[in-house]
Amino acid sequence: MLGMGTTNIGIDLGTANTIVYIEGKGIVLREPSVVARNTKTNAIIAVGSEARDMIGRTPESIAAIRPMKDGVIADYDTTVAMIQYYMNKALGKRSSKPYVMVCVPTGVTEVEKRAVIDATRVAGARDAYVIEEPFAAAIGAGLPVMDPTGSMVVDIGGGTTDVATISLGGIVSSRSIRMAGDKMNDAIVAFVRNQKNLLIGERTAEKLKWDIGSASPKDAAEMGTTEIRGRDLVTGLPKTIEVSAVDVSTALQDVVNDIITAIKGTLEDTSPEIAADVIDHGIVLTGGGALLKNLPTVIADATKVPVFIAKDPLDCVAIGTGESLKSIDVMKKK
Numbered sequence: 001m002l003g004m005g006t007t008n009i010g011i012d013l014g015t016a017n018t019i020v021y022i023e024g025k026g027i028v029l030r031e032p033s034v035v036a037r038n039t040k041t042n043a044i045i046a047v048g049s050e051a052r053d054m055i056g057r058t059p060e061s062i063a064a065i066r067p068m069k070d071g072v073i074a075d076y077d078t079t080v081a082m083i084q085y086y087m088n089k090a091l092g093k094r095s096s097k098p099y100v101m102v103c104v105p106t107g108v109t110e111v112e113k114r115a116v117i118d119a120t121r122v123a124g125a126r127d128a129y130v131i132e133e134p135f136a137a138a139i140g141a142g143l144p145v146m147d148p149t150g151s152m153v154v155d156i157g158g159g160t161t162d163v164a165t166i167s168l169g170g171i172v173s174s175r176s177i178r179m180a181g182d183k184m185n186d187a188i189v190a191f192v193r194n195q196k197n198l199l200i201g202e203r204t205a206e207k208l209k210w211d212i213g214s215a216s217p218k219d220a221a222e223m224g225t226t227e228i229r230g231r232d233l234v235t236g237l238p239k240t241i242e243v244s245a246v247d248v249s250t251a252l253q254d255v256v257n258d259i260i261t262a263i264k265g266t267l268e269d270t271s272p273e274i275a276a277d278v279i280d281h282g283i284v285l286t287g288g289g290a291l292l293k294n295l296p297t298v299i300a301d302a303t304k305v306p307v308f309i310a311k312d313p314l315d316c317v318a319i320g321t322g323e324s325l326k327s328i329d330v331m332k333k334k
Helices: 076-091 110-122 133-140 181-196 202-212 217-223 245-268 272-281 295-303 316-333
Strands: 008-013 017-022 026-032 035-038 044-047 062-065 099-104 127-132 151-156 161-167 170-177 225-232 238-244 283-286 307-309
Touching (some): 008 076, 008 316, 017 316, 026 076, 026 316, 035 076, 044 076, 099 110, 127 133, 133 151, 161 245, 181 202, 181 238, 181 245, 202 238, 202 245, 283 295
Parallel strands (some): 008 099, 283 307
16 A cells, blocks of 8 residues: 555654654654675665674674764765665555655754755655754654744754754754763763773663663762673773762763753743743653653753653654654645
């Protein structure tokens, strides 16, 4: 049936993960934004979960890369191949060319926006349109974006944190900073290297973040310690050490503080009426970073505004991107 008519799809093209939404079906695919490529022949070897498992374990002839960086395209050709693979996997190769809605961070330039549209068209879309991430996240979180009521959403993804106040179907004030999940991982890697003389990989850092990471070092004291393995920088040999939750939380503080600064700056740019609405309804967190332990409490303490985590925070942007397909006729006219 998909092959008989044009199918509309929404793509959350994230730095860490790509999620595909098919109109009428919902989310049908969720995979890491990673591609493994043969460096000699340039052939694609693996995409998604299979490619992610290769990170840090490849020989010289294979490179496992993330073609999206800080929410924008870093490797154009690889991004095209990745989008094409996911579209074919979600729709089947025999389906007709779909109209595609893709989300982008609020801070992207027109050139970066155009690159996303062109890459999606080259990958097989009949036409492509973009929607800003925080607006899509607000739709996916069920906020009343079309009402004359102010809402505030903070989308903490892999590459960017997008903060926006929304009213009457548009973004009133916004900030987009390149401080999000990836920077948290980098901070943990740097802390362990500098304080413990141990070199660990990105995946180990991410596991530490989710296992014992906390936005509040005070609350982290109760979370204990965990063992990690890496390479000793002194001897060059493999080594196992214990890292405490307080260590991990201390490493995350700079990133958390930058996110809070972006939220405060967005609130300062907002009209008093919308600021009053935000105090009444609270700030909604979406994206994978929203799941960092104690983050809502820390943000609420800093802003004096209630903070909530959206239902299904990982999927809010994809759901919102998919829901916006209902207005795709308006996008075509534009």
